[in-house]
Amino acid sequence: MPRVLDVGKEVVTPGRRRRRGEELRGAICRAVLEELEEHGFAAMTMDAVAARAGAGKATLYRHWSSKVQLVVAALEYSAPEIIVPPDSGDLRGEIHAVLRQIAADLVGPSGAAARGLIAEIVRSPELASAMKPFLADPTTPPMLEVLRRAAVRGEIPVAALTPRIAGVGTDLLRQCILIKGEIPEGVVEEILDQVVVPLLRGLALGGAPAS
Amino acid sequence: MPRVLDVGKEVVTPGRRRRRGEELRGAICRAVLEELEEHGFAAMTMDAVAARAGAGKATLYRHWSSKVQLVVAALEYSAPEIIVPPDSGDLRGEIHAVLRQIAADLVGPSGAAARGLIAEIVRSPELASAMKPFLADPTTPPMLEVLRRAAVRGEIPVAALTPRIAGVGTDLLRQCILIKGEIPEGVVEEILDQVVVPLLRGLALGGAPAS
DNA sequence: TTGAATAAGATACTCGGTGTCTCAGATAGA
DNA sequence: TCTATCTGAGACACCGAGTATCTTATTCAA
Secondary structure, eight states: OOOOTTOOOOOOOOOOOOOHHHHHHHHHHHHHHHHHHHHHHHHHHHHHHHHHTTOOHHHHHHHHHSHHHHHHHHHTTTOOOOOOOOOOOOOOHHHHHHHHHHHHHSSHHHHHHHHHHHHHHOGGGGHHHHHHHHHSSTTHHHHHHHHHHHHHTTSSOOOOOSSSTTTTHHHHHOOOOOOHHOOOOHHHHHHHHIHHHHHHHHHHHHSOOOO | OOOOOOOOOOOOOOOOOOOOOOHHHHHHHHHHHHHHHHHHHHHHHHHHHHHHHHHHHHHHHHHOOOHHHHHHHHHHTTTOOOOOOOOOSSSHHHHHHHHHHHHHHHHHHHHHHHHHHHHHHHOGGGGGGHHHHHHHHTTTTHHHHHHHHHHHHSSSSGGGGGGHHHTTHHHHHHHHHHHHHOOOTTTTHHHHHIHHHHHHHHHOOSSSSOO
């Protein structure tokens, strides 16, 4: 049952250059990031990415099996870095600096992508493993480093150096942007002063349960 | 330009009963909850809901403007209740009881719906306000009540009675299920003992910053 | 009881997006 | 130079949300 294709195809493909390999993949990843920044994950279409990259849609699917996989690849391509603040001896200030960076990332393009990925996890939980690195890893280590230095100074116990504790601030920020769609002014400081700092103070006490 | 509709319509509608008002809305909401439980939010189609409810798709859209609004209504219809544990004087135990209930809700059908709604917020942040009640309200008040009683007993300061502090456990649980697609064994206790309890202990100290 | 107004059930249709498929021609490697 | 491979382009199939429209059951007022 032959389908009618390309009848009268008259394309004047003017000796256009064709990229391959890393050059091609890089151009596509950059196009993905730009589309993400402009439209967000949901409104980003594969056609738009293909058009912006000057590539064919089939090329996208030849390299990545789905929109989600493509976005994951683009995130890998431009991994946003969290800078560990210099050791100032000011624990609150250092944590504040890390949280501010994380908040900025969540609001920016890579944050939009990450939020979109979380939405996709909701639709297909089996994807969770594929994108775990982009959700947990990049933010926990810098915070752990800040806490480690505080532990060295004796401000907090070594028992406080767990991913759970180091990730509290990040988790709360992420929760905020997921539910509210933004991180309102002052939320970073609210989390810092109502949760993270008192939590560390409580851990410094160690021992007995609250009361 | 007359479109051809219903040519040869031969429907044998056998005097089928037609429901209205609350009966109809209830049947539709139940159908939504069943579809959510079976397929999750994303894979739930309006056609399937209509078919299961024995209703027309137009009827769905006559009552609710979109899939999201319909799911919000279904959640209202079956509002999962968080029971405030009896005043035992055991703060950790009471918090544990509340967190366990919240975790169970997040894993169950209404949790699946809520996760789907969060995914929709990601695609259209303006919807955030429409569903805020279903994300924050149901869980914060019971926890605040538990904390309030602890404050009366003098275990924690009144300053600890903020939504931010009361919601820490819930937020962390929600974050967990969003990212991992599940709440692994032991996570509730991990959050309780590594975060919530030490946090309250730190707040009980009041005053000076950590160190 | 009856007739008009209202709204339910059914279904065809539009629209937009993902993912598939095919093809001509550019590119790379022998 | 010749050949195998992969790109760029775009038509296409498919699916689901939301719309339009028709028939008819139900409600309510006269």
